[in-house]
Structure formats: structure tokens, C-alpha cells
Amino acid sequence: MVAKSRHLPVRPEWLALTREAALEPDRPIVDAHHHLWTRPGNPYGLAEFGADMADGHRIVASIFAECHAEYTEDADPALRSLGETAYATRLAIESEAAGGTRVAAGIIGHVDLRIGARAGDVLDRHVALSQGRFKGIRNTSAHHPDPEARGSDISPPEGLIADPEFRRGFAALGPRGLVFDAWMYHHQLGELDDLAAAFPDSTIVMNHVGGPNGIGPYAGRRDAVFADWRAGMAAVARRPNVAVKLGGLGMRLAGFSFHERERPPGSADLAAAWRPYIETAIELFGADRAMFESNFPVDKGTASYGLFWNAFKRIAADAAPAEKAALFAGTAARIYRLGPIPGLTGGAA
Numbered sequence: 001m002v003a004k005s006r007h008l009p010v011r012p013e014w015l016a017l018t019r020e021a022a023l024e025p026d027r028p029i030v031d032a033h034h035h036l037w038t039r040p041g042n043p044y045g046l047a048e049f050g051a052d053m054a055d056g057h058r059i060v061a062s063i064f065a066e067c068h069a070e071y072t073e074d075a076d077p078a079l080r081s082l083g084e085t086a087y088a089t090r091l092a093i094e095s096e097a098a099g100g101t102r103v104a105a106g107i108i109g110h111v112d113l114r115i116g117a118r119a120g121d122v123l124d125r126h127v128a129l130s131q132g133r134f135k136g137i138r139n140t141s142a143h144h145p146d147p148e149a150r151g152s153d154i155s156p157p158e159g160l161i162a163d164p165e166f167r168r169g170f171a172a173l174g175p176r177g178l179v180f181d182a183w184m185y186h187h188q189l190g191e192l193d194d195l196a197a198a199f200p201d202s203t204i205v206m207n208h209v210g211g212p213n214g215i216g217p218y219a220g221r222r223d224a225v226f227a228d229w230r231a232g233m234a235a236v237a238r239r240p241n242v243a244v245k246l247g248g249l250g251m252r253l254a255g256f257s258f259h260e261r262e263r264p265p266g267s268a269d270l271a272a273a274w275r276p277y278i279e280t281a282i283e284l285f286g287a288d289r290a291m292f293e294s295n296f297p298v299d300k301g302t303a304s305y306g307l308f309w310n311a312f313k314r315i316a317a318d319a320a321p322a323e324k325a326a327l328f329a330g331t332a333a334r335i336y337r338l339g340p341i342p343g344l345t346g347g348a349a
Helices: 046-053 082-098 113-129 164-170 186-198 222-237 267-285 305-315 321-335
Strands: 028-034 058-065 102-109 134-138 179-182 204-206 242-246 290-292
Touching (some): 046 305, 058 321, 113 134, 186 204, 186 222, 242 267
Parallel strands (some): 058 102, 134 179
16 A cells, blocks of 8 residues: 655646746756656656646756655665666656756765665666766655654654764765765754764755745744744855755645645745745855755645746846856756756856
């Protein structure tokens, strides 16, 4: 029996009720975080992602983020996630052959770093399998003792990133130039601060603006949560090896409840709700350590793909040209070492 997802359901008929033309349609975008899978009854492959990208925005490349999908059967559990990297690589090759958007130009896979000293060999297998597209890993550490406060379908043990074996495995990332994508809730930001301080030469990318929680015990406490979240973000931002993804606020976790409306929100509604978090993150980290992400299709239960990018463009409307270029494409291309991207001036610069 498949467990019920904690994410919002996608309702195509409802999403179709609100449509907008793309703002700044010529602006090149690297979508810094999305998923792909072949789940029965809920596929999200090149066809589905391509349909979402047809909303008029100029997506030149994207970063695939692991989602515990397409794993293979293997006697060694540490090797099962190679199936996901192989799947993302196949789609990346297919995308490149078709021209246009380079889907999965960078791949963030999964290796359970609690395998410790073995991690380096397993990481090398992912890199080789991806033909150089593998740019790092994500080990979700989002944990809360209260089930009502959990917004992720993955429920890792408490204190994952402080585990000594995990840190032994983490030490294999930096020498290989691999990125660690971090995903936790806002009350855990101190754990990330400690990890970043312990590995100052390793690049860490915080997912979903640090996971501000608006459900369960946090519902109805937005101002207090924002204050706690901002303090945690300010501490992490002191670490020059940490960057932040601007997005993920369309998940149920954020508690905005747009999905309860008769019609989907417009981009102005999304921008008004998300602006305090995104502007604060940019203020703390700077545009050269911040990048926009769609988090599709997980966030698709809130609004369509084009509306997300319109909301981001509204929020960044007053930014300087160089800052916009970094936020929408340059930072992601540089941090994930994508190399030259057709349609992106200066490649990863």
C-alpha cells in the first residue's frame, strides 16, 4: 500500500482557471530545482515538464533534484540510488538531443552518507554513470517529532547531519567538487550552521528558503515563525560556503493554503505572500549565493509553472540587472558548474 503524500494534489482543471502571459519572456532562466519520475498514476518526465515549461518563460537549463525515485534492486542498499542517476542521465541526453532547454543539465542525486568511508567510491560511480552531469547529492534531514509538522514525504532520523558516520561520508564531497543540497525545517537551521562551520571548504545549497513551517503546531503563528526563521537564516548566511534556493513556498508545509481557494492564485498573490521570505533571503545571502527554483511538480498543487516564474519576476523587479541575471540563472550555473549553456550569455559566469 502506497502511503498518502504530504504534498498537495495536482488538479489540472483547477490550475487552468488562472492563466497569465509570461513577464520578461526573454530572460534566461536556470530552474535550480525540480524532480522527474515515472510513478504510476503520477508520471513527471520530459513530456510533463515540457508541457509546464510551455508557459512562455525562457528556461535554458535545469537542475534535477533527487526524489527517491527509479531506484534499482541491489543486494547493497547503498547502490540502489544509482538507478535514479541513470534515469536522470537518460532524460538529460534525450533533452540535449532534442535541443532547447537542457533538462537535468546538473544532477543532484542521493547517497546515504551514513555509509561513511565508503561514500567516496559510491559518489565516483554516480559521477561516471552521469557522464559528468552529477553535481552533488541531497540527504534530506527534515525531521520533526510531531507528525503534524512534517511537510516532507521523507522522514529521516533526528540529528542526521550530526551523525559521525554521516560526517565521515560528507568529507568525501569537497575534494570531488560536489555540492551538498540541504533540506530541513526552519527549527533545524542551527544544525546546518554547525555542518557548514565544520566543513568550510564544502559547498552547501540550502533548499526551499530554509523550510519555514506553517503547519501543525506552527499554524497561525506566522510572525513568530518568521522571526525564528530569520534568525536561523542570518546565522547560516554568515557561512560563505552556503547558498540558498528561493522557492518551495508552494508546498503544504508553508501553510499559505492557496489550494483552498475556488481559483488558483495569480502571480501577484503569490509574490505578496512570498516576498518577505525571498527578499530576506536575498538580503542575507546576496544574489551571488541565491537562485530561484520551481520545485515542480511538488509545488504544482498551488499554481501553474508560469505563475511561479511571474511571481519570482515580480519580487525581483527592482533588482539591478546583474542581480537578476544571477538570481535567475548565473548563480545556479556557477555553483553547479554547468559549463556553457546555449542561450545563457557567458555560460556559467
